[in-house]
Amino acid sequence: DQQVKQNSPSLSVQEGRISILNCDYTNSMFDYFLWYKKYPAEGPTFLISISSIKDKNEDGRFTVFLNKSAKHLSLHIVPSQPGDSAVYFCAASLGRNFGNEKLTFGTGTRLTIIP
Amino acid sequence: GAGVSQSPSNKVTEKGKDVELRCDPISGHTALYWYRQSLGQGLEFLIYFQGNSAPDKSGLPSDRFSAERTGGSVSTLTIQRTQQEDSAVYLCASSLRKEETQYFGPGTRLLVL
Numbered sequence: 001d002q003q004v005k006q007n008s009p010s011l012s013v014q015e016g017r018i019s020i021l022n023c024d025y026t027n028s029m030f031d032y033f034l035w036y037k038k039y040p041a042e043g044p045t046f047l048i049s050i051s052s053i054k055d056k057n058e059d060g061r062f063t064v065f066l067n068k069s070a071k072h073l074s075l076h077i078v079p080s081q082p083g084d085s086a087v088y089f090c091a092a093s094l095g096r097n098f099g100n101e102k103l104t105f106g107t108g109t110r111l112t113i114i115p
Numbered sequence: 116g117a118g119v120s121q122s123p124s125n126k127v128t129e130k131g132k133d134v135e136l137r138c139d140p141i142s143g144h145t146a147l148y149w150y151r152q153s154l155g156q157g158l159e160f161l162i163y164f165q166g167n168s169a170p171d172k173s174g175l176p177s178d179r180f181s182a183e184r185t186g187g188s189v190s191t192l193t194i195q196r197t198q199q200e201d202s203a204v205y206l207c208a209s210s211l212r213k214e215e216t217q218y219f220g221p222g223t224r225l226l227v228l
Binding site for chain 1 (some may be wrong): 119129150155156157159160163171172174206208216217218219220221222
């Protein structure tokens, strides 16, 4: 049972345009959400996170949006750069009060930025 | 300023053999986690250590899997009598405290023939 779903295995975006990566979850107890980025032969690296008390968190070119009623979050990258080409994983946890240590990951979306 | 390191980077073994995977967390990090990523799957939580507390083993898929963390630092994940379905990338992560961001190592790619 996949509690965190990334339905697009791959996405190609022109350099300079906006990249939008989507993630859906089924467990309404999830309270904290993260995005990780992974290059080949490397471990995932933390990108940005959002708590359920917010609907938006922004960090430079990266913005994460959370729609709790729809159990949906998205990562926006603007403008997209060639170095953004990687696999992006969405992850969720029960929040800091209930075990933030157990992250549940999606299957990832491979983003390719076309120069 | 080393990050999380894991060894070996790749391991090929025969079905039925035991394997040991090693993780060196970031110095000073009290929490350590093991995940695995099977082909086409997301990362799957296996086990979690926090300081001197008993580990959370709730993600271990069978009793063939075990892990220990010696001296609150290095951790070893052991898989006994490996099966082909154990083939995956095994990732270790550490965090300063359990509620903090997890930093991942590069992983060990295990192939069971």
